[in-house]
Amino acid sequence: MVRCVVQSQWLIYSKHLPSISTAKRHSIQAFPLFAISGRGSSSHTLSADDNAKPLLMGPLDNVMPRHHITPKALFIPASSSSKEKILKILKSGLAQTIKAIPTVAGHVKAASNPIQEGSMCVTTPFGAVEDIFTAQDLTESHPEMDYDDLKRRHFPMEAVDSNVVYSLPDLMKAEKPVFLAQANFIRGGLVLGISLHHSFGDGTSLKTILQTWATCCRGESAAPTLTESTRRERLMSSETGASLDEFPEYATIPDNIAGYQPGVAKGEGPEIAPEPPQVDSHVFYLSAQRLKGLKDLASAKLEGSDWISTSDALSALLWRSITVARNLEPGDAATEDTRVLNIPLDGRRIMREDTNSYMGNMILFNNATTPLRNLLSSPPQLPEIARTIRQSISRIDEKYIKRAISAIGSVPDVSKVIMSGGTFGESALTISSWGNLHMDWGHVIGGPSERVRVSKIPFPGVCVILPASEPGNRSTEPNGVEVMIGLKSDDMARLMNDPFFASFAEWRCS
Structure with a gap:
């Protein structure tokens, strides 16, 4: 079994694969190479026209697992505000976040006719708050979720029921939301369930989204540089002759691997992982x-x-x-x-x-x-x-x-590149x-969150x-x-x- 170790958010994806030796790694130079460029040389502000164009993912995006980063639960203490007032501020802040970063309300899917086979993109048109945000009141249905009691017990992971606190994407759908959030009102506080598609961004990207949302909830303005922050042409490289052989952290899936289906559009089908151990x-x-x-x-x-x-x-x-x-x-x-x-x-x-x-x-x-x-x-x-x-x-x-x-950009089919952590099982x-x-969500919502947990x-x-x-x-x-x-x-x-x-x-x- 090759164990593909990915970021950051520790979301691990395993597949039953034979050992992939360095000798079998691909080193084909087939497509234009990429170059890192700073904000000054490649700035671009999203316009109405951009909102009608899919956002193509870059090389480092395309090698990430094609599903959501492990969902997280933010625990925020109660404020004196009503639930209605809190929801109004959360929705207003998220609307301003979408205005600053429109792709947050997009969907990730396989790109049509990409330069590099297997690439992903964020589709258009981008959505609105109601497409990515839900809320529910758990104060009566889940009395065991008492904020003060959870805090006393250091916010145990077992209290985070993924079937309750998160709004999760349908794994069988080809298009999956970039970002999802759910506000859960519990006795004495708020649990904010969040998740981000890994093909769109990493943990720092998630932090930027939450910072922007929290900033807007406090009544402040989003950073003006956010409109250009998603442009993938900012991450390009003029290096030539680079081969995947140089990077033992990456490997490619051979064509004859059992379970690989060349006829399925890259990124369209759900990935089925083996049953994990206890x-x-x-x-x-x-x-x-x-x-x-x-x-x-x-x-x-x-x-x-x-x-x-x-x-x-x-x-x-x-x-x-x-x-x-x-x-x-x-x-x-x-x-x-x-x-x-x-x-x-x-x-x-x-x-x-x-x-x-x-x-x-x-x-x-x-x-x-x-x-x-x-x-x-x-x-x-x-x-x-x-x-x-x-x-x-x-x-x-x-x-x-x-x-x-x-x-990574030189491999003909980027959907077959994996992060190999080695063959050390x-x-x-x-x-x-x-x-x-x-983040500090402002006094209306409850101030800074006190813990981050996963199920x-x-x-x-x-x-x-x-x-x-x-x-x-x-x-x-x-x-x-x-x-x-x-x-x-x-x-x-x-x-x-x-x-x-x-x-x-x-x-x-x-």
Whole structure:
């Protein structure tokens, strides 16, 4: 089984496929290449004519899973406003958001007669608020959803019923909405269920949509640069000779793979994944003080200009601890055994050009590799593990991004390009960090959201780092972070009984 690890939002997609060796990767230069251009050289403001034209997706969009990023639930405390007033403000704010970013109310589907086979697009005409927003009152039908009680229990994931709090797209339809939102009134608060189609954008794109919506709900104006933020021609590359062989994070599906149907329009048919194993999902908390101690420990023995980030240290702890939990007999690890960690990176932080306002996918996939014995060593070798992670991240630069875009754009059928996290099966581990989605929705709605949750993590080997998770007096003490982890039940039990892991991470909820 090849496990295709995707962003960012940790949405993992698995397919039963044979191992795909590097030798079988395609490196065909068949189509015009792409180039990154900043806002100054490729600005474009949406007009009435643009509203009648489909928005073609770019190379990094087309390799994303062709369905919605894992839906999220934002928990917002109650205000003194009536439900009617809150709904009026939410709808008005979303209407202004659609005006600033019309494609938010569009639908994603396979492009007709694209330059590159298998490309996706956002269809027109774009819709309105009522097409993407719904609301319901759960105060009587779901009395167990009491905000104060949920907060006391750290907002458990099990309280988020995906069949209740989300408005989800019909998986059987060829066209799926770009964005969907549902307001759920519960006792003492509001749960805002949201989801975004991954072919349209990544986690940063979702954050931009929510920021704009919240800004408009506060009575402020949307940023003027948003009208050009979705233009895919801003992300193009003049690199030549780039081949998919250069990027082990990507692979292609051979034509003769069982289940691949060349006769089906690319992107039209629903993807059917195998039944996943039993997965336990838990949330752990690391205080600011423990994070500092963790970074100090992982920074030991650094020389010269070497450095690691707090994120590197946390990733090292997770990689080591989860690997130990998965290996019942550490002493049996063969010398040549290796493990791979996938860390999605936001290319906006790497590019020199102004891409901060770009609303599309700019996620690059980075695989860090280390011998299994390094992860299982006792005492834990966090400094060495953290350095391995930092070195793997440091190799991703602007030239790498441009060549990756060119390589993806050179494949004849982009629908057959997958993010391969390697062929390492059940040893796969992905650690992604969600941007801070705690927006201030204004006093009418209830102010800043206090938590972000999902229903569950559907696949084992997925970790999500959530910043600013501990509310309180932020001016006197920095916040810690939460980490959502999904593992097989037995592995999770061993992780929770690991004294080294428990010395940094406190169990919160499931």
